[in-house]
Amino acid sequence: MASVSVSGLTHKYGGNAKVLDGIDLEVADGEAHAVLGGSGAGKTTLLNLLSGLLRPSSGAIEFDGRDLADVDAAERNVAQVFQFPVLYPGLDVAGNLGFPLRNRGWRRAAAQRRVEEVAELLALGPLLDKKPRALSLFEKQMTAIGRALVRPDVALVLLDEPLTAVEPAAKWQLRQALQRVRRELGLTMIYVTHDQTEALTFAERITMLHQGKVLQTGTPEDLYERPAHEAVARFIGSPGMNLVSARVSNGELRIGGQSLCPCTLADGNCVVGFRPEWANIGDTGIPVSVRSVRPLSTIGGVQVALVTAEVGGATIHVRQPMHTAGNGQARVRIAPERLVLYRHGRRL
Amino acid sequence: MQPSRNNKAWFAVAPVVLVVAFSAIVPLMTVVNYSVQDIFDVNTRIFVGLDWYRETLRDPRFLEALLRQLSFSALVLVLEIPLGIWIARAIPRQGRQTTVFLIILAVPLLIPWNVVGVTWQIFARPDIGLLGAALSGLGVSYNYASSPVDAWVTLLLMDVWHWTSLVALLCFAGLASIPSAYYQAAALDGAKGWRLFRHVELPHLKSVLTIAVLLRAMDSLMIYTEPFVLTGGGPGASTTFLSQYLTTMAVGQFDLGPAAAFSVLYFLLILLLCWIFHASVMRRDA
Numbered sequence: 047m048a049s050v051s052v053s054g055l056t057h058k059y060g061g062n063a064k065v066l067d068g069i070d071l072e073v074a075d076g077e078a079h080a081v082l083g084g085s086g087a088g089k090t091t092l093l094n095l096l097s098g099l100l101r102p103s104s105g106a107i108e109f110d111g112r113d114l115a116d117v118d119a120a121e122r123n124v125a126q127v128f129q130f131p132v133l134y135p136g137l138d139v140a141g142n143l144g145f146p147l148r149n150r151g152w153r154r155a156a157a158q159r160r161v162e163e164v165a166e167l168l169a170l171g172p173l174l175d176k177k178p179r180a181l182s183l184f185e186k187q188m189t190a191i192g193r194a195l196v197r198p199d200v201a202l203v204l205l206d207e208p209l210t211a212v213e214p215a216a217k218w219q220l221r222q223a224l225q226r227v228r229r230e231l232g233l234t235m236i237y238v239t240h241d242q243t244e245a246l247t248f249a250e251r252i253t254m255l256h257q258g259k260v261l262q263t264g265t266p267e268d269l270y271e272r273p274a275h276e277a278v279a280r281f282i283g284s285p286g287m288n289l290v291s292a293r294v295s296n297g298e299l300r301i302g303g304q305s306l307c308p309c310t311l312a313d314g315n316c317v318v319g320f321r322p323e324w325a326n327i328g329d330t331g332i333p334v335s336v337r338s339v340r341p342l343s344t345i346g347g348v349q350v351a352l353v354t355a356e357v358g359g360a361t362i363h364v365r366q367p368m369h370t371a372g373n374g375q376a377r378v379r380i381a382p383e384r385l386v387l388y389r390h391g392r393r394l
Numbered sequence: 395m396q397p398s399r400n401n402k403a404w405f406a407v408a409p410v411v412l413v414v415a416f417s418a419i420v421p422l423m424t425v426v427n428y429s430v431q432d433i434f435d436v437n438t439r440i441f442v443g444l445d446w447y448r449e450t451l452r453d454p455r456f457l458e459a460l461l462r463q464l465s466f467s468a469l470v471l472v473l474e475i476p477l478g479i480w481i482a483r484a485i486p487r488q489g490r491q492t493t494v495f496l497i498i499l500a501v502p503l504l505i506p507w508n509v510v511g512v513t514w515q516i517f518a519r520p521d522i523g524l525l526g527a528a529l530s531g532l533g534v535s536y537n538y539a540s541s542p543v544d545a546w547v548t549l550l551l552m553d554v555w556h557w558t559s560l561v562a563l564l565c566f567a568g569l570a571s572i573p574s575a576y577y578q579a580a581a582l583d584g585a586k587g588w589r590l591f592r593h594v595e596l597p598h599l600k601s602v603l604t605i606a607v608l609l610r611a612m613d614s615l616m617i618y619t620e621p622f623v624l625t626g627g628g629p630g631a632s633t634t635f636l637s638q639y640l641t642t643m644a645v646g647q648f649d650l651g652p653a654a655a656f657s658v659l660y661f662l663l664i665l666l667l668c669w670i671f672h673a674s675v676m677r678r679d680a
Contacts, residue, residue, distance in 0.1 A: 099578055120584040132579040136597040145593065149584035193583070 047234045048109040048201040049075040050096070055105035057091055065091045067258040069105070073251075076232040078225075080249030082239060084281070087255040089238040093204050096236065097124045109201050125194035126204040130211045131186035133178040133193075140165070140174040143192050150197075164192045167227055184216040188223065195227060205237040209244060221248060242282050246270070254278045270321070271384070276391045279319050285352075288325070288362040289388070292318040299385075302358035304332040307382035311394065319386040322365040327353050331379035334362070341368060422661075428654035446655035456656065458631065459639040460663075466549070466635060467614040473554050474610055475603070478561025483595070485566055496566070499559040507556075511623030514552045538625060542632030545625050549633060552620050557613070561606045568602035569595060604675050608668055615664050636660055 052071040058064045066088045073079045083089050094100040096107060098119035107114045114122060125146070133142050140161050147157040165171045168188055178186060187208060194203050205224070209217045225248065228235055239245050245252050246266040253263040254275075262274035273279035279287035292301045294316060299309035301318065327334065334355040342350045342365070349368035354361060357378060364378065387394045429447070432440040450456050485495045502510075520526040520537045529536040538545040572595065580594045618637040621627055627634035627642075634642075640660065644653035 094578075097578075097582055099581060119581045120586070124582055126579065126582050128575045128579065130573075130575065132573075132575045134593045134597070136593055145585070146583040149586075149589055 047075050047232055049073060049077075049111075050202060050234065050236070051106075051108040051111070052096075053106050055092070055095060055102050055107065057088075057095060057100065057102050064103075065258050066095070066102075069255075069258075069260055071253055071260065071263070073234060073236060075110075076234055078228055078235050078237065078248060078250050080237045080239060080245035080252045081255055082242060082245040082252050082281070083255035084240055086257070087240075088258040089240075089255055090206060092255070093126065093206055093236070093238055096202065097126055097204055098122045123197065123199060123201040124204060125197065125200050125202075126206065127187070127190050127194050127208045129207045131178075131183065131190045133181075133186055133189055135178055138175050138177050139170060139181070139189050139192075142178065142189055143170070143174075143196050146193060146197055160196060160198065164196050167195070167230065168192050168223060184212050184220065187212055187220060191220075191224065191227075195231065195233070201234070203233050203235045205235060207239050207241075208237075209239075209241075224248070242284075246282075254281065256281075272386060272393065273319065274393050276317065276319070276388050279386070279388075283321060285322060285363045287319045287321055287386070288360070288364075290318045290358050290360040290362060292316055292358070292387075299387075301332055306332060306380065307385070311387070314389070316394065317388040318380075319388060320380050320384060322352070322363045324384045325362070325364045325378050325380045326366050327355060327364050327376050327378050329377060331377040332357060334376055334378045336374060336376050337361075339368070425654045425657050428650050429658050430655075431651055433650050442651065446652045447659065450652060450655050450659060455631070455639060456636075459634055459636050462633070463615060463635045466546075466617065467611055469550055470553050470557075470614040471607060471610055473550065474558045474561050475607060477554065478558050478606065479565050479599070479603075481558065481562040482565030482569055483591070485562075487570060496563065499562055502556050502559050503563075505556070507619035508623055510552060510556050511620045514548060514555075514620075515624050518548050540629055542629055545621075545629060545633050548624060549617075549621055552624075553614065553617070557610060561610065564602045564606045565599055568599040572598045600675075604672070607671065611671065612664055612668060615667070 050071070050073040052069055055066055055069040055071075056064055057066040069088075069092065071079075081089050081092060091100065095102050098114065098117060098121075109122070134145060137145060140158070143161040143164055144152075144157040147160060148154075152160070161174070162171075165174055168191065170185075170188060170192055173181065173185055173189070178189070181189065191208070194200070208224075209220055212220055221244070224235075227233070237245070237248050239248075246269075249266065251263060251265055252269050254261045254269060254277075256275075256277050262269060262278050264272075264274075269278060269282050273282060273287060276289060279289060290301055292299055292306070293314070294300070294309050294311045295313050297308055297310065299306045299311075299316075299318065306318070327336065334357040337354045337356060340352045340354070342352050344350070350365060351368040353364045353366060355364065355376070355378065356362070362378070430441060430443060432442045432445075434440075481499070485499075486492050505513075517523045518526045518536075518538055520530045526536060526538075535541075536544050538548040576594050576598070580590050585593060616637060617635055618641070621633040621635060621638060625633055627638045636656075637660075640653060640656050643649050643656060
């Protein structure tokens with residue numbers, strides 16, 4: 047295993063615009079790190095730069111402090127699991143698992159022992175002599191994961207949206223298997239996804255990528271509770287964070303002229319961010335007009351609803367017990383200690 | 395729901411059925427008809443059963459031509475398939491060069507058989523041909539008109555020159571359809587050279603290679619024009635393949651009955667070989 051350090055990584059294809067622009071990233075030895083971003087954020091480019099399939103336009107990548115500028119893909123000792131299961135069709139599962147070892151000159155018997163260990167770990171034993179076309183998508187992707195883990199000295203395992211092709215019921219199972227082997231083997235993993243649930247449940251730390259730039263790196267709690275950037279606030283959470291224009295004047299934070307709470311910031315415009323479950327619509331607080339109340343689920347005998355309302359020209363969502371919410375004019379209370387404030391898109 | 399019967403669809407198919415009937419089935423049945431009769435003139439025919447078939451299969455010249463034919467086709471496949479794959483792998487996958495390569499490769503495919511034959515006939519002549527004269531000048535004894543080995547070498551060169559492009563283009567299409575993730579995975583798994591070809595490329599080339607082998611096998615089993623133009627089947631009978639011998643019989647000697655039996659056997663042979671090949675590929679797939 048290795049720690050990964052990326053600094054000032056920039057890449058462009060041909061003479062086009064920068065796909066990655068000055069990426070800094072630190073991944074500790076044995077860490078599960080997720081890279082989260084929408085399509086076109088540069089996630090796959092980042093993976094290909096890490097694995098050595100692409101060479102960066104500028105910037106440096108180091109594994110355990112060793113600069114990799116002149117080290118090509120095969121020597122970096124990186125393994126990757128792709129979006130769709132990539133298996134060698136002519137080889138059975140055992141052959142697929144042993145492929146990276148045999149390429150590196152392992153003897154047949156030694157490779158076979160190692161393949162059996164990995165198969166044991168991922169419960170692939172019964173499939174060892176099957177050809178890929180006889181496997182389900184789930185089994186195929188498990189085999190691909192097994193092949194990524196088979197080298198005992200693998201420095202880094204990259205996962206490129208590995209759950210995309212798997213049927214929904216098997217996603218959870220696959221994620222569990224990944225978590226388990228990562229803990230057992232102490233693997234350094236970088237997991238690329240556009241799915242926040244996958245990132246939040248898989249990773250110890252998450253890097254949010256947007257248009258080739260890092261918006262924030264932090265724990266799942268950091269990204270959820272203290273998004274560093276409005277784009278992160280909107281992207282994470284379902285629905286995302288409520289963002290409402292506000293104004294600071296005379297030591298008060300005001301939305302649509304109504305005072306929300308005392309505020310020590312300099313006077314001026316800002317944006318107030320709060321999660322749907324940090325607010326409550328009822329009889330006290332700032333006036334809002336409720337547009338709709340949608341029942342969600344019942345938790346502990348209480349029906350929870352998603353309330354959509356308008357305040358200060360913005361639409362907000364609030365998640366709260368059903369019986370307190372009704373259509374028409376109401377008031378919203380927002381826990382002031384959890385509020386996140388933004389100016390020019392960045393957290394204050 | 396009951397499937398509704400709409401027999402009108404047959405009217406749409408009818409023209410094709412008619413064309414196929416006149417172009418393939420009727421001539422074929424005529425040949426089968428000839429093959430069981432001894433024909434003296436239009437009004438004098440004797441039914442002879444399978445006599446012509448027995449005679450053909452016992453004819454040493456038929457058996458020699460068959461052996462030559464099978465050897466020639468085997469050599470064609472052994473040369474053209476690996477060479478075609480090698481060329482396909484050497485073509486850059488994208489960029490402006492790709493188009494140039496593909497166009498150059500396609501050129502031989504556009505040239506008619508007899509033109510290829512004439513071109514090589516002249517090109518390889520030891521007195522005035524560029525290749526033949528150059529070899530003579532270097533002191534290499536080479537003359538396709540007198541040496542059977544030289545005639546075979548020339549024919550094989552001609553066929554390789556004419557048809558390897560087909561294999562290469564088919565394989566290129568096959569290679570181009572391999573998703574890039576396979577190459578990426580192979581690069582990270584440390585597969586290079588032969589192992590990359592064997593485990594990543596070859597499995598994905600299977601279906602196009604099946605087509606390539608079938609096309610080249612069928613076509614080379616039917617070769618006629620090139621040896622006819624080059625040496626007329628000589629020197630001696632060294633390049634007299636099945637079609638050459640058949641033509642001598644049917645057109646030269648006007649032995650319609652034996653020639654018809656020969657034709658049917660020839661047709662069945664090609665069909666059988668291709669079927670065996672195709673079936674063995676399919677069985678391994680299942």
